[in-house]
Amino acid sequence: MPASPQRPPAAVLLLLVSCLSGSLSIPDPRLREALIQLEDGMQAGGKIKLTDAEKRLDDQLFKMKQEEMGRPDFLPAMHFFKARDLIRASPIFSVLQKMPKGGALHLHDFSIVDVEWLVKNVTYRPNCYMCFTDKQSVRFIFSSQWPKPRPQCSPWVLLENLRAKTGNTTELDNSIMNNLTLFTDEDPEAVYPSQDVVWDRFEQTFQAVWGLVTYVPVFRDYFYRGLGLFYADNVMYLEVRVLLPELYELDGSTHDKTFTLKVYQDVTEQFTAKYPDFFGVRFISSVPRAVNVSVMTEAVEEAMKLQKDFPHIMAGFDMVGREDKGRPLWYFREALSLPQERGINLPFFFHAGETDLEGTDVDQNLLDSLLFNTSRIGHGFALLRHPVAKDLSRKSKVAVEVCPISNQVLKLVKDLRNHPAAVLLSENHPMVISSDDPAVFGAFGLSFDFYEAFVGFGGFKSRLGSLKQLAINSIRYSSLSPVQQEKALVLWNTKWNKFVSENAL
């Protein structure tokens, strides 16, 4: 991959000069063709030579895309909540689902499993209690005894009893599901009129789900099911931002972070034993950016220790939560410098530039994340407004993790044709596609986000080569060691060739 945008070849420049100085009134068509090819070659996958079978599949995909683009209801321009079922029924989506997409590098621990399963399976387990908060939300706990009252919440009710008393449990279950996701059948623009409203509800969903998923037996099942959902969507590897909560047992006793990480490791091993063509999972320990300096310092210390004790599954460190309302990276500069000062390896994977407010302290996060040698940039939505950060990210191969549906639902962009990653894709900037919090957005796996990227900001220009490049990028820009990357690429390549031969007519 070239480190900087290619210069036009000499022949093109010569043509350009002769054209400008000549007397032709119509520009030279050869020059026009040369410029078109030059631009095409610069985009993601522009330099990939397709095999004959790939070319046939590419032609089919292009025809599907032409039909898709001709629809009166252009799906990437619609809110995902309205477009979801239509996308799911589209022929392009079914190809994208079958396509081996490599790795999902930007995900959060408690938003990878469908809320339907959480309600229909988890909340039906015995000893599940629920209370109602002042903010119209719900909280849960599993307990062998009647749990102690929770501040700002109604008295606990045993769900089993509540269901026995409720006439229509479908309605109750639907309202619980509504608490765990942003997805709605109503008009999303009316339900979520502003970034503040949508972020508030977004944060509520994580609190609502907390008591359900941090119970040890559920935690195991949840993660195993999450892996299954990605595997079924032809994703072979994950890097997950994890809060590493203290998990609890039915008697109220709790475990430490090491235990949580070990459970993750166990479940991953159990999954890969059953599905050996799943490559694995690595974890990015994360802390809410709302904490104070002393908590952050402690979190960095803890992450250094985990990184040392679990080097094969720990990828590094990040901060989570709304950037616009949280503290900027620079505020934590001392804590974040600790690893470097002590000569300890703790790679960073910072969320940065998930904002549309230019020039704020938070907007500065992009440059600061690069100053702190971040390994990748989470979102980087504001990258185009920072030419120096963009250049640095390209030159040092710090990939941008683009999550189109997340950016749309959280109201940074409406029509996904206008997503800034259109520019990144057109110049083969280091980037990957990911899904951030698929369950909260009513999605799963990676295919919906690939659809939005491919049909939305990819337009007519991005074709099979771009998809192949994005999949390869997801391994090349992962935290895997070079040796593991080669192994993963071999595995991915086998899957890719099978996919092409099975789908090219």
Ligand SMILES: *[C@@H]1O[C@H](CO)[C@@H](O)[C@H](O)[C@H]1NC(C)=O
């Ligand atoms: C609940 O989920 C678990 C784990 O996925 C599964 O083994 C079990 O059969 C499910 N139970 C029901 C009632 O669906």
Ligand SMILES: *[C@@H]1O[C@H](CO)[C@@H](O)[C@H](O)[C@H]1NC(C)=O
């Ligand atoms: C329960 O409520 C759901 C959703 O409102 C409705 O579709 C269903 O018909 C109701 N079932 C009964 C038995 O009333």
Ligand SMILES: *[C@@H]1O[C@H](CO)[C@@H](O)[C@H](O)[C@H]1NC(C)=O
């Ligand atoms: C959450 O669930 C409760 C209880 O079923 C319900 O009253 C409330 O409206 C739900 N809140 C949301 C935001 O869906």
Ligand SMILES: *[C@@H]1O[C@H](CO)[C@@H](O)[C@H](O)[C@H]1NC(C)=O
């Ligand atoms: C930082 O936050 C923690 C947890 O909320 C609190 O216990 C501690 O007192 C705070 N420290 C400072 C210096 O404010």
Ligand SMILES: *[C@@H]1O[C@H](CO)[C@@H](O)[C@H](O)[C@H]1NC(C)=O
């Ligand atoms: C980032 O990397 C550069 C070059 O390797 C190094 O000089 C610098 O100290 C690093 N900064 C941090 C905060 O790790």
Ligand SMILES: [Zn+2]
């Ligand atoms: Zn995120």
